Amino acid sequence: MIKTADLTKKYGDMFAIKAIDLQLDEGDLFGFIGPNGAGKTTTMRIIATLLQPTWGEAYVCGHSIYNNAKEIRRLVGYMPDFFGVYDDMKVIEYLEFFAAAYRIRGTERNRRCEEMLNVVDLDFKRNAFANTLSRGQTQRLGLARVLLHDPQVLLLDEPLSGLDPRARIEMRNLLRRLGGMGKTIIVSSHILPELADICNKVGIIDRGVLSVNAAVGEVMKKVRQRVVLNVSVSEREGEAAKTLEAHPLVERVESGDGQLVVTLIQSAEDYWELNQLLVSEGYKVTFFGEEEVNLEAAFMALTRGMGEKI
Numbered sequence: 409m410i411k412t413a414d415l416t417k418k419y420g421d422m423f424a425i426k427a428i429d430l431q432l433d434e435g436d437l438f439g440f441i442g443p444n445g446a447g448k449t450t451t452m453r454i455i456a457t458l459l460q461p462t463w464g465e466a467y468v469c470g471h472s473i474y475n476n477a478k479e480i481r482r483l484v485g486y487m488p489d490f491f492g493v494y495d496d497m498k499v500i501e502y503l504e505f506f507a508a509a510y511r512i513r514g515t516e517r518n519r520r521c522e523e524m525l526n527v528v529d530l531d532f533k534r535n536a537f538a539n540t541l542s543r544g545q546t547q548r549l550g551l552a553r554v555l556l557h558d559p560q561v562l563l564l565d566e567p568l569s570g571l572d573p574r575a576r577i578e579m580r581n582l583l584r585r586l587g588g589m590g591k592t593i594i595v596s597s598h599i600l601p602e603l604a605d606i607c608n609k610v611g612i613i614d615r616g617v618l619s620v621n622a623a624v625g626e627v628m629k630k631v632r633q634r635v636v637l638n639v640s641v642s643e644r645e646g647e648a649a650k651t652l653e654a655h656p657l658v659e660r661v662e663s664g665d666g667q668l669v670v671t672l673i674q675s676a677e678d679y680w681e682l683n684q685l686l687v688s689e690g691y692k693v694t695f696f697g698e699e700e701v702n703l704e705a706a707f708m709a710l711t712r713g714m715g716e717k718i
């Protein structure tokens with residue numbers, strides 16, 4: 409459905425994306441995760457044929473971006489991370505306008521618009537002016553718009569950002585449903601945990617490099633593997649950090665909120681000796697415990713350049 413090979417975009421000497429290889433099949437819901445500037449939007453815009461790569465290949469349903477852009481645009485629904493709506497259009501008119509642009513005609517046009525309003529749960533705003541919608545409602549309108557022509561492939565750039573917790577859940581359910589309909593979907597986000605339970609595949613991109621690209625279960629297993637400890641000492645925190653950092657079980661020590669956050673190396677589980685070490689060196693340990701599995705923290709560690717290891 410979507411395939412890229414060595415896909416690369418350079419701006420001057422800078423690689424916005426570097427040698428991205430993707431293979432997504434029908435029904436795949438791919439979580440495309442990475443921090444600001446990682447290359448998510450660039451990749452999606454190239455697949456949507458809105459941006460030319462510097463080199464490399466991208467195919468959508470077997471069509472090359474180089475010579476079948478028209479066909480690809482028919483197959484793809486691309487929802488940008490930021491889009492404006494027109495001031496003087498009502499919600500339903502906005503959809504009708506785009507349906508017309510997609511050449512959906514006659515009664516089918518109206519039927520399709522109403523149906524999509526219903527899918528994204530915006531019926532109650534059908535006669536509101538589009539520019540009066542809240543951020544989350546605007547996102548949903550944007551999704552309705554890209555669904556109008558029933559695309560086989562959806563490229564959704566941060567559709568969850570700016571949504572309140574309830575709207576997030578609803579949007580995630582909607583994405584899951586669309587995946588269940590056999591569409592191939594790329595959803596980008598800054599944070600893995602918010603997508604982990606709806607995606608079947610995950611890619612983590614950082615500074616243009618896709619460092620992780622695997623089934624979601626596999627990625628989560630690796631992410632969860634690292635034990636993180638919270639340690640507090642009543643004084644000499646900086647020295648304690650250095651002591652811990654020098655220990656072979658310790659991957660990294662950070663300080664924050666009056667305590668040390670100690671990430672152990674992968675596979676390390678038995679860590680009592682770290683406590684003993686601190687005590688034997690005269691530190692007054694006021695707290696020593698394992699942090700609850702914090703997916704977000706683990707994910708941050710992954711995107712901090714450790715991705716190659718998993």
Ligand SMILES: Nc1ncnc2c1ncn2[C@@H]1O[C@H](COP(=O)(O)OP(=O)(O)OP(=O)(O)O)[C@@H](O)[C@H]1O
Nearest residue numbers: 419423424442443444445446447448449450451489
């Ligand atoms: N037109 C451009 N000219 C120069 N550099 C650009 C251009 N567009 C993007 N870049 C650079 O390419 C890199 C990737 O940008 P991109 O927008 O793809 O990141 P992103 O992962 O979508 O980030 P965000 O999470 O902030 O949306 C960034 O370093 C960005 O500054």
Ligand SMILES: [Mg+2]
Nearest residue numbers: 448449489565
């Ligand atoms: Mg972006």
